[in-house]
Amino acid sequence: xxxxxxxxxxxxxxxxxxxxxxxxxxxxxxxxxxxxxxxxxxxxxxxxxxxxxxxxxxxxxxxxxxxxxxxxxxxxxxxxxxxxxxxxxxxxxxxxxxxxxxxxxxxxxxxxxxxxxxxxxxxxxxxxxxxxxxxxxxxxxxxxxxxxxxxxxxxxxxxxxxxxxxxxxxxxxxxxxxxxxxxxxxxxxxxxxxxxxxxxxxxxxxxxxxxxxxxxxxxxxxxxxxxxxxxxxxxxxxxxxxxxxxxxxxxxxxxxxxxxxxxxxxxxxxxxxxxxx
Numbered sequence: 001x002x003x004x005x006x007x008x009x010x011x012x013x014x015x016x017x018x019x020x021x022x023x024x025x026x027x028x029x030x031x032x033x034x035x036x037x038x039x040x041x042x043x044x045x046x047x048x049x050x051x052x053x054x055x056x057x058x059x060x061x062x063x064x065x066x067x068x069x070x071x072x073x074x075x076x077x078x079x080x081x082x083x084x085x086x087x088x089x090x091x092x093x094x095x096x097x098x099x100x101x102x103x104x105x106x107x108x109x110x111x112x113x114x115x116x117x118x119x120x121x122x123x124x125x126x127x128x129x130x131x132x133x134x135x136x137x138x139x140x141x142x143x144x145x146x147x148x149x150x151x152x153x154x155x156x157x158x159x160x161x162x163x164x165x166x167x168x169x170x171x172x173x174x175x176x177x178x179x180x181x182x183x184x185x186x187x188x189x190x191x192x193x194x195x196x197x198x199x200x201x202x203x204x205x206x207x208x209x210x211x212x213x214x215x216x217x218x219x220x221x222x223x224x225x226x227x228x229x230x231x232x233x234x235x236x237x238x239x240x241x242x243x244x245x246x247x248x249x250x251x252x253x254x255x256x257x258x259x260x261x262x263x264x265x266x267x268x269x270x271x272x273x274x275x276x277x
Contacts (some may be wrong), residue, residue: 026092
């Protein structure tokens with residue numbers, strides 16, 4: 001476990017201040033792996049108090065006192081347990097409080113099954129969202145294709161409907177890339193390594209390619225550059241708007257191929273069922 005005694009003491013102190021004496025705080029994720037370097041401090045809190053605003057205040061206090069990035073996941077008894085809760089309970093180490101969610105003597109086979117089921121739940125949710133986004137993205141791209149590629153004059157001449165289509169293209173592309181990067185790759189790495197990966201997306205992609213989760217020949221720089229272009233707004237600058245949209249159009253096939261590769265990998269590993277056609 002890569003936490004110092006001082007860091008553990010700070011976590012316990014902040015947990016008591018924000019959640020009271022009854023909270024159970026677990027460390028999980030990459031900080032449990034001595035063979036990893038860096039990484040966020042991933043904490044799971046079980047409490048009877050309402051999640052907000054205590055969770056946000058807890059995280060802010062920790063980040064200020066520890067000068068480190070902290071992710072906090074809270075279960076407060078007001079709703080059903082999420083997949084991330086199962087994973088934290090299974091893999092985490094209790095820093096403070098008395099755990100009551102799972103018996104401590106679960107055999108390795110049972111733990112592995114629960115871990116697999118939790119990862120599968122998260123993967124299938126991400127895939128369902130991604131399939132819908134993929135459908136919308138390809139439809140809007142087909143509708144906009146007669147105007148492509150765009151240039152400054154074409155952007156100036158777009159009708160109101162065509163501008164809405166262009167905006168929708170950028171939105172759906174951003175949503176698909178977020179599903180790929182922030183949900184699928186992250187969860188598939190969790191299922192493979194047994195620990196949450198680094199928050200750094202480039203490190204996640206490198207690890208995913210090393211494990212065969214993501215094919216080496218997918219040029220993710222094209223996707224990342226296009227997503228960065230989407231993140232900027234260019235009001236009154238039709239030439240820059242045209243370049244940004246053209247970048248996204250060029251990156252769409254790469255993103256679709258990456259999504260398909262992750263989908264097939266998840267199916268091979270038993271983390272997803274083939275989608276109904």
